[in-house]
Structure formats: structure tokens, C-alpha cells
Amino acid sequence: xxxxxxxxxxxxxxxxxxxxxxxxxxxxxxxxxxxxxxxxxxxxxxxxxxxxxxxxxxxxxxxxxxxxxxxxxxxxxxxxxxxxxxxxxxxxxxxxxxxxxxxxxxxxxxxxxxxxxxxxxxxxxxxxxxxxxxxxxxxxxxxxxxxxxxxxxxxxxxxxxxxxxxxxxxxxxxxxxxxxxxxxxxxxxxxxxxxxxxxxxxxxxxxxxxxxxxxxxxxxxxxxxxxxxxxxxxxxxxxxxx
Numbered sequence: 001x002x003x004x005x006x007x008x009x010x011x012x013x014x015x016x017x018x019x020x021x022x023x024x025x026x027x028x029x030x031x032x033x034x035x036x037x038x039x040x041x042x043x044x045x046x047x048x049x050x051x052x053x054x055x056x057x058x059x060x061x062x063x064x065x066x067x068x069x070x071x072x073x074x075x076x077x078x079x080x081x082x083x084x085x086x087x088x089x090x091x092x093x094x095x096x097x098x099x100x101x102x103x104x105x106x107x108x109x110x111x112x113x114x115x116x117x118x119x120x121x122x123x124x125x126x127x128x129x130x131x132x133x134x135x136x137x138x139x140x141x142x143x144x145x146x147x148x149x150x151x152x153x154x155x156x157x158x159x160x161x162x163x164x165x166x167x168x169x170x171x172x173x174x175x176x177x178x179x180x181x182x183x184x185x186x187x188x189x190x191x192x193x194x195x196x197x198x199x200x201x202x203x204x205x206x207x208x209x210x211x212x213x214x215x216x217x218x219x220x221x222x223x224x225x226x227x228x229x230x231x232x233x234x235x236x237x238x239x240x241x242x
Contacts, residue, residue: 044073044137044242049234050114058118065117073137077242084138085164085182089175092116092127092134097177099123110222112230125160127177129226132162132198139242140164146172146196146203153190154178163196199223199237 046066054062069091076087098121100109111119111126113133122130128147136142144165152159155178163172163185171184174191185191196203202215227237 043077044070044240046070047234047239051234053233054114054118058120062118062120065120066114069113069117069134073134077138079138081140081144081164081166084135084140085173085175088131088134088138089180089182092130093177093180095127096121097123108222110226112226112233112235114230114233114235115226124177125222128160128162128175129223131175133240135164137240137242142198143168146198148191148196149194150191151194152178153192158194159191161191197223199227 051063051066054066072087072091076084079087095116100106100123103109103119103121103123104111110129111122113130116122116126116130125147132142132145132147135145146163146165148161148163150159150161151157159178161177162175164175165172171186173182174185174188175182176188176191193205195205197220200217200219202218202220204215230236
């Protein structure tokens with residue numbers, strides 16, 4: 001009788017242990033699934049509205065270019081900042097240059113990244129703005145970057161570039177749509193800075209002296225307009241946060 005009871009208890013315990021093991025595997029599987037599902041929250045993705053806008057206004061090729069842009073951001077987030085400067089320069093400088101008049105039938109138009117990539121054409125400020133927002137989406141702090149309005153001795157006209165400061169006191173590296181070379185400012189004597197800005201500040205300079213005046217909490221009108229259009233086209237600044 002005792003032996004029979006022991007057998008029943010042993011059998012019951014084995015079944016109980018198997019149930020516990022099965023539950024443990026299920027719990028582990030659900031936990032892993034939850035991690036996989038939550039992972040995209042850390043990645044940049046294009047809202048459906050932005051994709052639909054690009055398809056309707058620029059065609060299916062534009063959607064492919066936007067997906068390539070999205071993948072560029074996500075696949076380089078863990079790279080060093082200098083590596084990010086390199087891939088972003090290569091990506092945007094491959095877009096053909098055309099004047100605002102040719103692309104938008106306007107004498108001056110600041111395109112946002114959706115518009116630049118959608119049209120697959122733009123001019124100097126469009127490249128600088130797109131590089132700024134893309135690097136920001138990759139995790140480069142905005143206080144390390146400034147869009148700079150310069151006079152180009154080579155072009156004999158105003159020009160815009162992006163400056164990157166590794167530290168607050170370092171000499172900036174220049175990202176220029178006219179060249180794939182990323183050089184220090186001292187190596188670009190052909191550029192004379194006039195003013196520079198980010199999304200929420202303006203720096204004023206004279207000749208080749210360092211910026212002397214900082215106007216914080218101010219946005220340039222062109223910047224406000226391009227961000228407003230970008231939101232209407234389906235992409236917000238929050239979407240571009242790393």
C-alpha cells in the first residue's frame with residue numbers, strides 16, 4: 001500500500017515538474033518576444049503618412065530612397081560620431097545638385113529631408129539641413145552641430161555648410177555638399193562665415209573671428225517653415241529623436 005502511494009506521489013511530482021518546466025519555457029519565450037517587439041521603439045521608423053506622402057507626390061522610387069535613409073540611420077547609430085559624419089556625407093552628397101528655381105520654381109526654398117530625398121535634388125542649404133537632422137537622429141547632440149551661412153570664394157556666392165564640433169572648444173569639421181572631403185575649418189580658407197544657427201539658437205560672426213554673439217531660443221523663419229511642412233508631410237521632430 002505504501003509502495004503504491006509512493007508510486008502515485010512520484011508520478012504526480014514528475015508531471016508537476018514537467019508542467020513547471022513547460023510554463024518556464026513559455027514564460028521565457030514570452031519575455032523574448034516582448035524584447036523583440038519592444039526593440040523597434042529604439043529605432044527610427046518612417047510613419048505610414050510620410051511613406052504615403054512620398055509615394056503620392058514623388059513616386060515609388062522616392063519611397064525606396066526614404067527606406068534607404070531610414071536604414072542608414074538605424075544601421076549606423078552605434079558607430080562613432082566621425083563614422084556617422086562620413087556615411088551621412090556620402091549619402092546626401094550623392095543627391096544631384098539643382099537650384100531652388102529648378103526644383104521648386106522658387107528663388108529660395110529650404111527643403112526638409114522628406115522633400116530633398118523625395119525630389120532627389122536640392123541645393124546647399126537642403127544638404128546641410130538634412131545632414132543636421134539625420135546626424136541628430138543617429139544620436140549626435142545638436143549642440144555639436146551648426147548650420148553655417150558662408151560666402152564661398154570659390155563659388156563667388158553665398159553657400160551653406162554644416163559644422164561639427166567634437167568639443168565646445170575644438171575646431172569644427174566642415175561637411176560641404178560641394179566635396180566629399182571632411183576638413184577642418186582652417187583647411188577651408190575659401191569659406192567666410194557670416195552667421196550660424198541650430199534649431200534653437202543663432203550665432204553671429206564677422207570675418208574669420210569666432211562667434212561673438214549668441215541669440216538663444218530663437219528660430220530662423222526658414223527653419224520653422226520647413227519643420228512645419230515636414231510635420232504636415234507625416235514626420236515630426238520627435239520621430240527623429242534617437
